[in-house]
Amino acid sequence: MRRWPRLIVAPKAIGGFLAGLLLWWGLSGPYDEFLAGMAEPLVRALERFPATHLQAWNGYILVFRPEFLPGAPKPAVSAGHLTANIVLLSALFATNRRPVSLRNVSAFALAALILAGIHVLAVVANVESIYAWDLGAWSSAHYGIVERRMWEAATNFYTLVGAFGSAFLLWWLSCTLSANASLSHDPPQRRASAGQR
């Protein structure tokens, strides 16, 4: 029996998955506005002449600069792609023992807060990647090759493995700190002796 994690985690994971999906989908509008608001000063801090304005719109974060021609299509970052890892985080935390306990909910809230910080940085990296690569001569004039490669790598790393890797890691580290995971890897006899003490 102990060789396999308890199958009870499957319905809990599905419940957490659905809750996360509702959270991600239901709050996407205000959350995208929050991301745009938090990322804008960070992008501006990287500029010699701060001019970037970010605005959430219909699942995207639109990028505005005074140089862009009025009426021309605005570069945009797909916010949903950057933030979908909250669904994974919710599903993973739901598999913990007593998922609705204050301890687990607090740990989830803390992990979600850290994830929100990661989302803000992901928006910054994506905007910088647009500036570095997608604006033709303007990009070449304002970004050196090292900067271009760096922002491209940051964006691709997040897209490919960083988004879901960070959610998995936050859950794993939370389990490490609280020793609260239902998929515990502790040897059974050690847990028993710890309980006796």
Add this chain to the structure above:
Amino acid sequence: MAANSTRRRRALFAAKFVAFLVVFYAFVAIGAVDERLIVPFTAGITRVSVAGMRIVDRNVHAVGTTIASDRFAMDVKNGCNAVETMMLFAAAVLAFPASARSRIIGLAVGLPVIQLVNVVRLATLYWIGSRHASWFEIFHMGVWQTAIILIGVAMFAIWSATNAALATTDRRA
């Protein structure tokens, strides 16, 4: 003492996991690797998916990494070829303390299962896109992407629990 040891092992796992992710990413980020390995691999996954889909819809065909018919077309890009799930799973298996044999078995079983699930993902995404286009993005970004990672995590959990139990048995012996 036992709790400290467990925490140390888990923290070590986390550090190794990140290191493997960085190495895997650095490998697939090489242009030649993407061109000669990832793109052909993605085209292969696309062909396998289309072969399955043609059982119910003869109009579907594969063009490179694109699944297309007269009503809908979908390009399978990085992020939809499940390579990222394979990397996450492989990083977790390699970071976890286990024998080389266990790791090989874990990877040999886990990686094909991930791709099998991905074939189902591509087929259902195509079906949703061609018939319920307004639902495509939510299933594409929110549902399937997370579901396939969860399946990877579940397989890792089962594999690692089996290995932890075996390691305990070995220590007792």
